[in-house]
Amino acid sequence: MTLAVDTVLVPVDGSEAAADAAEYAVAIAERYDADLHVLYVLGETVARGMEAGDIDRTDVADESQLFVEDVAAMAEDPTRVESSMAYGFSTVRKTRHPGSVVLDTAEELSVDFIVIPRESLAGEHGDALEKAAEYVLLYASQPVLSV
Incomplete structure (x- = not known):
């Protein structure tokens, strides 16, 4: 039986561990001639800093874009790499993490x-995926590789 992908x-957060996973x-x-989607997940520290005006949204967008571009540069065909960004927490929804x-x-x-x-492994910009791997491994319906 062959896996179809x-x-x-x-998911990435700008950390070295995320770069390795990428x-x-x-x-x-x-290997599977598949498309790649890079999900940049913003952690609570960054999101709260942006809301408070302590962290510039443009700087965060630029930093995440550079990270995604680095990932795309690793691919043989960068046009098959897409990306999105999401907040990794919510102050109004307990179930959002x-x-x-x-x-x-x-x-x-x-x-x-x-x-x-x-x-x-990173500091303030890398706190988004710190504990997500275990949750994803437990509840994903897709195959998961945790690195």
């Missing part, structure tokens, strides 16, 4: 495979 999802995701997408954001995105995009970093 049309779209691979890799490398694996690119390799899997190329990085793990649920990853799984909701996976369902919305009908992805066939998820590659997620095991834990974030």
Whole structure:
């Protein structure tokens, strides 16, 4: 039985662990001739900082775009790499957290495979996916590689 993969999802947060996961995701997408979707997940620290005006939204957008461009540059065909950005938490919805954001995105995009970093190694910009891997591994309906 062969695994059919049309779209691979890799959630990232700008951390070194996310960059490593992105490398694996690119390799899997190329192995299966699949598209790659990079989901940049903003952590609570960044989101609250933007809301308070302490962190410039343009700087966050630029930083995330550069990270996604670095991922696309790893791919043989960068045109098959798409991206989106999401808040990894909500102050009004208790059920919104990085793990649920990853799984909701996976369902919305009908992805066939998820590659997620095991834990974030970065400071304030890398706190989004810190505990998401375990949640995704427990509840995903797609195959998951946690690196």
